[in-house]
Amino acid sequence: DTGVSQNPRHKITKRGQNVTFRCDPISEHNRLYWYRQTLGQGPEFLTYFQNEAQLEKSRLLSDRFSAERPKGSFSTLEIQRTEQGDSAMYLCASSPRTAGPYEQYFGPGTRLTVT
Amino acid sequence: DQQVKQNSPSLSVQEGRISILNCDYTNSMFDYFLWYKKYPAEGPTFLISISSIKDKNEDGRFTVFLNKSAKHLSLHIVPSQPGDSAVYFCAASAVGNTPLVFGKGTRLSVIA
Numbered sequence: 127d128t129g130v131s132q133n134p135r136h137k138i139t140k141r142g143q144n145v146t147f148r149c150d151p152i153s154e155h156n157r158l159y160w161y162r163q164t165l166g167q168g169p170e171f172l173t174y175f176q177n178e179a180q181l182e183k184s185r186l187l188s189d190r191f192s193a194e195r196p197k198g199s200f201s202t203l204e205i206q207r208t209e210q211g212d213s214a215m216y217l218c219a220s221s222p223r224t225a226g227p228y229e230q231y232f233g234p235g236t237r238l239t240v241t
Numbered sequence: 242d243q244q245v246k247q248n249s250p251s252l253s254v255q256e257g258r259i260s261i262l263n264c265d266y267t268n269s270m271f272d273y274f275l276w277y278k279k280y281p282a283e284g285p286t287f288l289i290s291i292s293s294i295k296d297k298n299e300d301g302r303f304t305v306f307l308n309k310s311a312k313h314l315s316l317h318i319v320p321s322q323p324g325d326s327a328v329y330f331c332a333a334s335a336v337g338n339t340p341l342v343f344g345k346g347t348r349l350s351v352i353a
Contacts (some may be wrong), residue, residue: 129283159340168245168330168343182340217284227253229275231343232284 127151130233132218138239139208146204147236158201159230160193161217162186169217169232174202175240208240244268245333247344256353260318261320263346264331271333275341276305276316279328288329289316321351 131150133171139145151158156177161169174182179197187193189210195201205212215237219230246265254260264274272293290293291298291305291314298305304317318325331344 165280166345168345169341170343171340174340192349219284229287229290231287232277234284236280 128218130218130231132216132233134236135234136237136239138197138241141210141240142207144204144206145208146202147216147218147238147240149201149203149218149233151200151218152214152222152231154222155220155231156198156223157221157230158219158220159199159219160203161219163215163235164213172203175183205238208238210240213240242267243344244271245331245342245344247329247331247347249347250345250351251348253350253352254321254352256323257320259350260315260316260321260325260328260349262316262318262347262349264314265316266314266333268333268335268342269312270335271342272336273334274301274305274307274314275332275334277330277332277343278325279330279346280352285330317341318349321349323351324348326351 133148158174158175163169171184172187173193175195190206192201217235219232221230224235243268275290277290278288279285289303290298291307307314326344328348330346332341
């Protein structure tokens with residue numbers, strides 16, 4: 127399967143714990159995006175990488191959130207001191223360098239439940 | 242403030258008939274519009290897109306229409322098939338390749 131992969135698919139954690147999610151984009155896609163989707167809403171943009179550079183961050187991304195893409199390949203999203211309001215589906219998407227960034231290819235997401 | 246609005250949370254259509262999903266936007270800087278389809282437990286899948294310089298784009302059974310003056314776009318699926326049952330998201334991007342802004346989605350049910 128050469129699509130975008132995300133791990134883990136599900137994560138249950140207690141409030142106050144730290145969690146880290148991983149995204150592996152489609153090979154050779156230089157753009158990588160993180161979104162968050164809550165129940166009844168569409169995906170909301172969190173942050174965006176072009177290669178290893180983090181080019182944009184949403185105001186939704188509080189200080190407890192950090193994302194990295196160290197070698198311009200996979201990316202991690204860490205949430206520190208989780209809160210119940212962080213419970214959501216976290217989606218990763220990638221986009222190829224040969225096309226406009228509009229057409230983004232999404233992974234299956236990581237569903238986070240904070241108890 | 243929602244910049245992309247899908248005002249119909251759900252839509253039910255008979256198999257073989259046309260499905261019309263609607264989307265309105267408020268930001269006049271948006272210049273590219275996309276439709277994504279999402280099945281349960283999967284990420285959204287890109288379906289079809291349209292640039293603001295066009296008013297129609299067609300791909301097989303799927304056609305997207307854009308009315309810039311009304312800030313409205315619609316997705317037509319004809320004929321509708323049971324496998325089309327999914328949540329459909331409208332998304333938009335502004336000049337300068339800004340991140341996608343999504344609507345809340347419309348759940349389409351195609352009844353056999």
